[in-house]
Amino acid sequence: FFSSLKNPPFPSFDDALYLSFYPLCYVGLGLLVRAQFRPASRVLWLDGLIAGFGLSALAAGLALQPILNATGGSFAAVATNLAYPVGDLLLILVAVGVVGLSGWRPGRMWTLITLSLTAMAVADIVYLYQVATNSYVEGTWSEALWPLSSLLLVYALSSRPPRQGQPVGAGWRAITVPAAGALAAIGVLFVDHGNIHINDPARYLAVATMLVAIVRIALTFRASQLRERASRVEALTDPLTGLGNRRMLTEDLEATVRIASETDPRVAILYDLNGFKHYNDSFGHPAGDALLVRLGQNLAATVAAHGRAYRMGGDEFCALMKPGNAPMDALVAATRAALAESGNGFQIDAAHGIVVIPFEAKSASDALQLADRRLYAAKDRRPSGVSRQLRSVLLQVLDERQSSLHQHLEGVAALAFAVGRRMSLDPEVLDVVVRAAELHDIGKMGIPDSILNKPGPLDAEEWAFMRRHTVLGERILSAAPALIPVSKLVRSSHERWDGTGYPDGLAGRDIPLGSRIILACDAYDAITTARIYSDARTQAEALAELARCAGTHFDPEVVAALAAVVSAGSDGALVRLGDSLSETFGRAVTLFPS
Missing domain, CATH: 3.30.70.270 (Reverse transcriptase/Diguanylate cyclase domain)
Incomplete structure (x- = not known):
């Protein structure tokens, strides 16, 4: 109808119908995006905007200037002429943005929709450019893009939609398209600063691209910090209890x-x-x-x-x-x-x-x-501890073998514990000393009763046999790995300070301190206990004998500690090691009020 008129109106009702395509298309795309995608992250939105703004800036820089130059007339005419390229640029922006929302993995439906909208925008812009430059010829390839875009759109919407909440892509896809948009914007701004003048819309779109890219970089940096912090927290946290690891x-x-x-x-x-x-x-x-x-x-x-x-x-x-x-x-x-x-x-x-x-x-x-x-x-x-159970078994065997040893071993162990505490031994060391004191005669299991129970003094041959009991004790105890530290003290429990002891003839501080303590405590208990071959003597007599032999048989420091313990009345029953922090800490406990 309007084509038959000599001066057809512009803009006309046809233009209103054409232009209504754009808002309807935007609304339809919005509804489709809402139905097909989960709420997208800000990063994906920004990536889509960067790519859309950048490509729109490139398109505006290449084709919009002739259209702007040819635009004239009334305000309505100018607005109508500009509405087409602006609407097409927005189509490109929306199409690329939607692809960005999919993490650059749009699937078949959205790929076809994007191609359809892009083809329509290209056809419109080429047509407007040709009209503006008086180079338009009917029947060119660009006109085929209009029906092609419609067919692509219909085919896309008739295909099976993707499953809701498609996974976000990763790798090169996540950066390639927004990077291309940013590079396009940089290219537009670079050309604009040369000899070629770029129109204002293209320039504004390029600047918008760079601003969005800056925001994207800031968000990326912030996200990287948060991921690093979360990764560190995860690396330092026990996943089950939430406590530190x-x-x-x-x-x-x-x-x-x-x-x-x-x-x-x-x-x-x-x-x-x-x-x-x-x-x-x-x-x-x-x-x-x-x-x-x-x-x-x-x-x-x-x-x-x-x-x-x-x-x-x-x-x-x-x-x-x-x-x-x-x-x-x-x-x-x-x-x-x-x-x-x-x-x-x-x-x-x-x-x-x-x-x-x-x-x-x-x-x-x-x-x-x-x-x-x-x-x-x-x-x-603990009673269920392996070495504790072994100790109990060995002590029971000793008791069955020679019942008189049980009380002696308990007395030596109790005194060794008190002396060790007096000398501020480390709790673990003291525990080993106490166990060695309890088991220092375990080797006597291999000594014949005729020697052990002989009422008189031993002859040279018997004495040589008796001296083997420390080595036998070490051999018995070392069969259990948990008792190897104990076995070493048992072996040296009859070494003398001056080197005249057995079995290795060690002297002075070459003898383990625990063995020196056991030797002195064993001698004290033997002196103060009635035996087959001797009567019990008093504490004073025993201490005097130990003092006389200090520096020859016994370590003088051990004798002094033992004398202090006996004088203070501290040689009572064996206290379980670790029952209080005062015992556990030794000297360090004085730091605390308790």
Whole structure:
């Protein structure tokens, strides 16, 4: 109808119908995106905007200037002429942006939609460019793009839609398209600063591209920081309990070693659960995991005011604390109570090993090793401990073999414990000394009764046979790996300070200190106990005899410590090692009020 008029109106009703395509298309795309995609991240939106703005800037720079130059007339005419290229540029922007939302993995449907919209935009822009430059000829290739775009759109919408929430792409696709858009914008701005003038819309689109790219870089940097922080937290956190793991403990220990001082000490305590394997086997691994979570939370809450709790792995935990003015005995008891739980058919408690920093360890590795040794020494001291059971068996065998030895061994062990404490021996060392004192006569199992029970003095041959008992004792005890440290002290338990003892003729400080203590305590108990061949003598007489032989038979320092113990009345019953922190810490316990 309008084509038959001599001066057809512009803009006309036809233009309104043509231009209505753009808002309808945008609304349709929006509804389709909402139905097909999960809420996209800001990064994907920005990637789509970068690519869309950049390619739109390139298209505007290449084709828009002639269209702008040819545009004239009324405001309505100018607005209508510009609406087509602007709408087409927005189509390109939307099409590329939607592909960006898919993580640059659009699938068949969105690929066809993008090709359709791009073909339509290219056809419109080419047509407007040709009209503006008076080079338009009917029947050219560009006109075929209009029906092609419609066919592509219909085919796309008739195909099976992708599953909702497609996975976001990764790798080169995630950066190639937005990078191309940014490079296109840079190219437009670069050309604009040369001899070629770029129109304002292209320039504005290029600037918008760079601004969005800057925001994208800032978000990427922030996301990288958050990922690094989350990765570090994950690397330092036990995934089951949420407590710090061994790596975090090592880092915290290294920092603690640097800041701890004699006036401001720190305490590291390792814990190992007793009864957890039985619980796991009885109730299953999920129940075991739940128990570990509960106990870990209990421990964390208990030490929160003084430090931090950690899970080392398995059923091992750790606490690193600054005791301050808190009574250490009560604090440690509270942490052990936090790791205890009982019920029908199970009983969970914890053995522990404790180390005081900086008094007992100068590095994180030393602190962990010492606490670990003390932990397993404590576990071994339990009635169910392997070496404790071996000790009980051997002592029972000795008692069956020679019942009179039992009381003697208990007396020597009790006195050795008191002397060792007097000399401030390390708790683990003291424990080995006590066990060696209990078992120092185990080799007499291989000595005939005729020699052991002979009422008179032994002849040379009998004495030579008797002197073998320390070597026999070492051989018996070393068969159990847990008792090898004990066996070494037993072997040297009859070496003399002046080198006249047996079996190796060691002298002075070449003799292990534990063996020197056992020798003096054994002699004291023998002197003060009635034997077949001699009567018991008084404490004063025994101490006088030891003092007379100090420097020849006995270590003078050991004799002095033994005399102090006996004089103070401290040679009572054997106290279980580790029952109190005062025993465990030795000298270091004076740091704490308790």
